[in-house]
Amino acid sequence: MRHRKKKLNLNRFTSWRKSTLISLARNLLLKQRIVTTYTKAKAASPLVEKLITLAKNNSLSAIRRAYQILGDHKLVSYLFKDIGPLFKNRPSGFSRIIRYGNRRGDNAKLVILELTEIKEKPKRYKKEKEKIQKKPQPKEVLTEEKPPITKKPTKKFLGGIRGIFKKERDAL
Numbered sequence: 373m374r375h376r377k378k379k380l381n382l383n384r385f386t387s388w389r390k391s392t393l394i395s396l397a398r399n400l401l402l403k404q405r406i407v408t409t410y411t412k413a414k415a416a417s418p419l420v421e422k423l424i425t426l427a428k429n430n431s432l433s434a435i436r437r438a439y440q441i442l443g444d445h446k447l448v449s450y451l452f453k454d455i456g457p458l459f460k461n462r463p464s465g466f467s468r469i470i471r472y473g474n475r476r477g478d479n480a481k482l483v484i485l486e487l488t489e490i491k492e493k494p495k496r497y498k499k500e501k502e503k504i505q506k507k508p509q510p511k512e513v514l515t516e517e518k519p520p521i522t523k524k525p526t527k528k529f530l531g532g533i534r535g536i537f538k539k540e541r542d543a544l
Contacts, residue, residue: 379415382411393415393419396416397420397442398444400420400467400487401423401447401451405484405485405486407472407485408483408485410469410480413485417485420466420467424487426438427459428456430452434452438451438452458487458489
């Protein structure tokens, strides 16, 4: 009997469900805030909690276990070097679910799944474009100015549909 074996199956096969949850966890760790449906967020939250708990431990076996789940060396090193130290003083509750609204197409409940401690990214300021100074051109000898040449558009009228409606048809 399957008593107390309830999981959020997300209406997927086991491998599809695992890959969906891993994908959600990876995106949450990279972007620190994602918008998803309520059931997916509820299913992915324990996985994220587990990964951050491993990052707090910061041992070789924890790194290997995190790599086994995530499968990306750069993401694992980012998790252990940047995200793990943010949660050193927090015993649990590393992610939160905030209601966002309903999706327009199917009226699904959307939520924001985010980490409780967010690492601030430095703001990028747009570089002011350096004004390119034009070199003074030597004075040209006055000659007859030609009117500007107007080019015909290279694109055919309505994609060449005019050819269908010719007045003169080819004779057989």
